Amino acid sequence: MSVDPELVNALVTLAETLEQVNSRIRQAAESHTEVEPMANLSVQAIMHVLREPGATLAEIAAAVGYPAARLQQALDAVVRNGLATVDGSGRAARYTPTAKAGEIRRRARERSTQIFRYALTPMSPEGLAALTEARAAINELSRNLGFRDVAEPDAD
Numbered sequence: 001m002s003v004d005p006e007l008v009n010a011l012v013t014l015a016e017t018l019e020q021v022n023s024r025i026r027q028a029a030e031s032h033t034e035v036e037p038m039a040n041l042s043v044q045a046i047m048h049v050l051r052e053p054g055a056t057l058a059e060i061a062a063a064v065g066y067p068a069a070r071l072q073q074a075l076d077a078v079v080r081n082g083l084a085t086v087d088g089s090g091r092a093a094r095y096t097p098t099a100k101a102g103e104i105r106r107r108a109r110e111r112s113t114q115i116f117r118y119a120l121t122p123m124s125p126e127g128l129a130a131l132t133e134a135r136a137a138i139n140e141l142s143r144n145l146g147f148r149d150v151a152e153p154d155a156d
Helices: 005-032 038-051 057-064 066-082 099-120 125-133 134-145
Strands: 086-087 096-099
Touching: 005 099, 038 057, 038 066, 038 096, 038 099, 066 086, 066 096, 086 134, 125 134
Parallel strands: none
Antiparallel strands: 086 096
């Protein structure tokens, strides 16, 4: 099946826009919770830990596609920021998200919800109807791109 190049271009533009929005949201959430700014690899690591509590360094490295040695530095920043705890050491070390990590994600999702509501408000009724009609396809595309929701961390 052929994919419409204009659709692909529109989705790439949307992805770039969402990346900018998400970066601003993350920075605000980090600032509000007094977390030092984290590199993208640290963010990828904590998102994996939120999705797979108890994941090992080796599992996280495989999931994010970076060598364990490089990922170790990113995870050290995650632990230093109080976003995960670590049990053990080396490639077998297991990482568990803290309630603080869940709180940052909750705040970020709340802000994302506000931004989307703001962006959707001035849209035409036809545009809103088209997006509503495409909701299942949007969710399917998200899953195809690897989205899995996160587990809720236990309260500390």
